[in-house]
Amino acid sequence: MIIKTHKSIPSSEITDPAVFKQRRQLIKAMLALGITGSGIYSGFADATVVNWQNVPKGYQPKAPLTATSADIAKNHTNYYEFSFNKTDSTTLAQVLPIDPWSVEIAGEVEQPGVYHLEDLLSQQTLQEYIYRFRCVEAWSMVVPWIGFPLASLLKKVKPLSGAQFVQFTTLFDPKSMPNQADNRMLEWPYVEGLRMDEAMHPLTILATGMYGDALPKQNGAPLRLVVPWKYGFKSIKAIVKIELLKRAPLSTWSKSAPNDYGFYANVNPDVPHPRWSQSSERVLGAGFFTPRRKTELFNGYGDEVAGLYSNMDLRHFF
Amino acid sequence: MLLRFLKLYPLYFSLCLLPLVGIVIDMIFDNLGADPVQALHIRLGDWSLRLLWLTLFITPLQKITQWRGMAQYRKLLGLYTFFYASLHVIVYLWLDQGLAWAAITTDIIESSYIWFGVTAYLIILALAVTTPKAMVKLLGKNWKKLHRYIYIASGAVIIHYYWQLKGNMAEPLFYLIILSLLLLFRLAVWFKNRQFTKMMIPTTRKIRVVKADAVRVDQTLAGRSKGIVIEEIDSDIET
Ligand code: HEM
Numbered sequence: 001m002i003i004k005t006h007k008s009i010p011s012s013e014i015t016d017p018a019v020f021k022q023r024r025q026l027i028k029a030m031l032a033l034g035i036t037g038s039g040i041y042s043g044f045a046d047a048t049v050v051n052w053q054n055v056p057k058g059y060q061p062k063a064p065l066t067a068t069s070a071d072i073a074k075n076h077t078n079y080y081e082f083s084f085n086k087t088d089s090t091t092l093a094q095v096l097p098i099d100p101w102s103v104e105i106a107g108e109v110e111q112p113g114v115y116h117l118e119d120l121l122s123q124q125t126l127q128e129y130i131y132r133f134r135c136v137e138a139w140s141m142v143v144p145w146i147g148f149p150l151a152s153l154l155k156k157v158k159p160l161s162g163a164q165f166v167q168f169t170t171l172f173d174p175k176s177m178p179n180q181a182d183n184r185m186l187e188w189p190y191v192e193g194l195r196m197d198e199a200m201h202p203l204t205i206l207a208t209g210m211y212g213d214a215l216p217k218q219n220g221a222p223l224r225l226v227v228p229w230k231y232g233f234k235s236i237k238a239i240v241k242i243e244l245l246k247r248a249p250l251s252t253w254s255k256s257a258p259n260d261y262g263f264y265a266n267v268n269p270d271v272p273h274p275r276w277s278q279s280s281e282r283v284l285g286a287g288f289f290t291p292r293r294k295t296e297l298f299n300g301y302g303d304e305v306a307g308l309y310s311n312m313d314l315r316h317f318f
Numbered sequence: 319m320l321l322r323f324l325k326l327y328p329l330y331f332s333l334c335l336l337p338l339v340g341i342v343i344d345m346i347f348d349n350l351g352a353d354p355v356q357a358l359h360i361r362l363g364d365w366s367l368r369l370l371w372l373t374l375f376i377t378p379l380q381k382i383t384q385w386r387g388m389a390q391y392r393k394l395l396g397l398y399t400f401f402y403a404s405l406h407v408i409v410y411l412w413l414d415q416g417l418a419w420a421a422i423t424t425d426i427i428e429s430s431y432i433w434f435g436v437t438a439y440l441i442i443l444a445l446a447v448t449t450p451k452a453m454v455k456l457l458g459k460n461w462k463k464l465h466r467y468i469y470i471a472s473g474a475v476i477i478h479y480y481w482q483l484k485g486n487m488a489e490p491l492f493y494l495i496i497l498s499l500l501l502l503f504r505l506a507v508w509f510k511n512r513q514f515t516k517m518m519i520p521t522t523r524k525i526r527v528v529k530a531d532a533v534r535v536d537q538t539l540a541g542r543s544k545g546i547v548i549e550e551i552d553s554d555i556e557t
Contacts, residue, residue: 076352084486087351137484139353185486260484275481277428280421282414284352288345291416 053212055146058127059202061304065130068141068285070211076284077218078135079237080185081170081177093218095176096238101222107167107244110158117222121208123156124148128212129205131228133235134267134281134299138292141284145226146209151200159196159244166199167249168192168225169241186252192236193249193263194227197308203228203301206239229298229305231265262318266309267299271318330391334398337365338405355413362406367475369399370442371496374472378503393449396468400446403439431481434474441471469504472497 067073079089101117126146134140154166172189174181180188198204205226208215215221220237227234233253243249253261260274269279280292298305309317341361344350350357376392379385415422426432445465447453454461476497480490 072352139356141352257484272428275429275431277425279424279428282353282356288354288413291418292414292421294421 052146052209052214055126055128055209055212058129058147058205059149060130061203062300065132065142067130067144067211072285073141073143073210074216074219076141078137078232079218079220081179081188081190082218083179084185090216090218092178093216096171096173096217096221097176098217098222098238101240103223103239104241105157105243106241108160108163108246109154109244110160112157120153124152126208129207129226129228131203131226132299133226133228133232134295136231136233136261136265136273136278138276138278138281138295139284140281140293140295140299143210143226144212145205145207146212146215147205147207147226149202150204150206150225151202153206153242154199154244162246163244164196165245165248166194166196167241167243167245168194168236168239169243170236171238171240186256189240190236190252191249192225192234192251193245194234195248195308196244198227198305201305201308203304229267229301231267233261234265264309264314264317266305266314266318267295268297268314268318269295270297271315327390327394330394334369334394337361337402355409359406359409359414362402362409363479366399366403366406367479367493369395369402370468370472370475371493371500373399374468374497374500378500378507381503381507397446397449400442403442407439429482431478434478434481438471438474438478441467441474445471469497469501 075090076086077089078086079093082089082092102114103117103120104112104114106112126148128144128146130142130144132140133143150166168191170188170190171177172180174188177188179185194204207220207224207226208222210216210219215224220235223239224237225235225239234251248263251261251263253265254263267278272278278295281295283290283293286293296302341358345354345358348354373392373395376388376395380388411417411422415425426436445468448457448461448464457464476490476494479493480487483490
């Protein structure tokens with residue numbers, strides 16, 4: 001897969017052949033050990049244009065946060081299609097075929113269709129967005145994502161005036177996703193949704209990378225949503241379909257447990273989950289003697305997004 | 319049998335410390351993953367639960383095998399349950415919450431699954447406090463009644479476990495099934511004893527028995543049967 005960070009790549013940014021060779025050797029070694037499928041790394045074979053480092057900074061409303069160690073972010077994922085265990089998904093997800101990848105854009109748009117991911121990405125400028133990521137399970141970390149505003153993709157396909165909501169769907173691939181094959185726990189494929197104004201907000205991004213590299217499979221490669229003021233489960237992984245709708249979609253968790261998980265799922269310390277408090281969170285990587293951190297309304301992005309909900313009772317629309 | 323178990327007591331005593339050793343080693347070598355405080359907390363909670371279940375196994379095992387001298391193992395496991403549960407609670411209050419009492423109060427009030435943990439812990443605490451021989455004597459017949467609350471504590475622990483999950487219930491279900499089997503066994507024994515007792519009491523007398531007589535029935539049987547049967551007679555007659 002060829003992913004361009006800019007329309008034209010200055011030669012200085014093209015991967016140094018020595019580094020490139022090193023990478024190939026590393027990949028070969030990993031393949032020999034059976035650590036990885038060819039998927040994500042095959043990109044390097046021809047994609048000398050990829051330059052995940054030196055990505056320019058995107059919209060950053062807050063004072064820059066310090067990123068959690070990449071090792072933690074890569075091994076602490078809720079990817080229920082693979083496993084209910086946060087570490088196991090790391091290995092299990094490596095079988096996921098992500099190249100080639102296409103995304104269907106449907107519904108209330110002028111230009112519906114099935115797009116190759118490269119084609120979608122070639123129209124975008126990748127930037128780095130350092131966001132706090134707050135899980136509904138009351139833990140958080142800070143991830144330097146690489147991606148682009150969802151708004152900028154939606155504008156390209158031209159939403160019709162009737163478009164009020166956006167629905168996202170994860171890949172359905174029971175062959176590589178064991179919990180889809182066994183029909184375990186949730187109704188698959190996973191579906192999430194946003195209101196149109198939420199989707200168009202500059203903080204809402206589609207990510208294809210993190211920590212100066214391509215997105216690891218367990219973190220939702222090749223394309224995932226990141227909505228930093230909402231609980232992590234809104235930030236759907238491995239997106240294959242984006243559909244613009246007139247009516248609110250029913251997200252997977254709301255369907256499975258409507259009293260526990262609402263459509264909005266905005267981070268809010270004053271609205272507890274029916275069975276646990278959301279008033280504080282454990283900060284991953286903070287170490288043994290750092291107690292919990294107080295959770296902030298809208299995960300600290302209130303200045304930017306509170307206006308979207310100004311007339312709403314957040315207890316009712318949780 | 320008795321002798322063999324007595325000799326093995328130090329072995330069982332040390333075995334119960336192994337989980338803690340494992341946890342401490344993982345702490346030292348930073349093997350607790352992305353969220354070490356939670357991992358520590360969860361592992362201590364898991365071991366409290368496992369030890370509680372093992373404690374519950376002893377009485378049925380004794381009934382089935384007729385082995386004697388098992389009470390000391392029930393006591394050992396029960397006190398270790400208390401030990402691990404206390405560490406679990408200390409990690410929560412101290413490492414997780416940093417002893418910030420206002421935050422702890424909010425957290426507990428808003429987290430219904432913790433109410434059940436607290437319930438279970440208070441019961442286990444009461445049982446641990448009443449473990450010494452002096453307390454057994456002091457409480458007399460009530461001691462046994464009090465210690466049956468272990469089943470309520472176990473039920474509370476299951477809810478405590480299940481309600482913090484997002485719906486994956488395989489593990490809590492596993493423990494629930496075992497608990498149900500243990501409870502069923504206790505009920506079967508109780509039922510059997512009850513039938514047995516009925517046969518022991520002449521029907522004609524049973525009809526005429528008033529509360530004052532109950533004491534007499536009690537006394538006549540006391541020589542021949544053990545505490546639990548007598549209690550059953552009490553309730554039988556009074557109802
Ligand atoms: C004051 C009493 C208690 C408090 C405040 C408490 C608190 C907690 C909390 C906050 C968790 C969630 C950990 C997490 O996922 O972040 C937890 C989990 C757990 N607790 Fe407790 N607890 C208490 C008593 C007990 C008792 C008495 C037992 C068992 C005998 C127990 C067994 C467990 C188990 C098995 C888990 C789940 C571990 C897992 O996810 O595998 N807890 N407890």
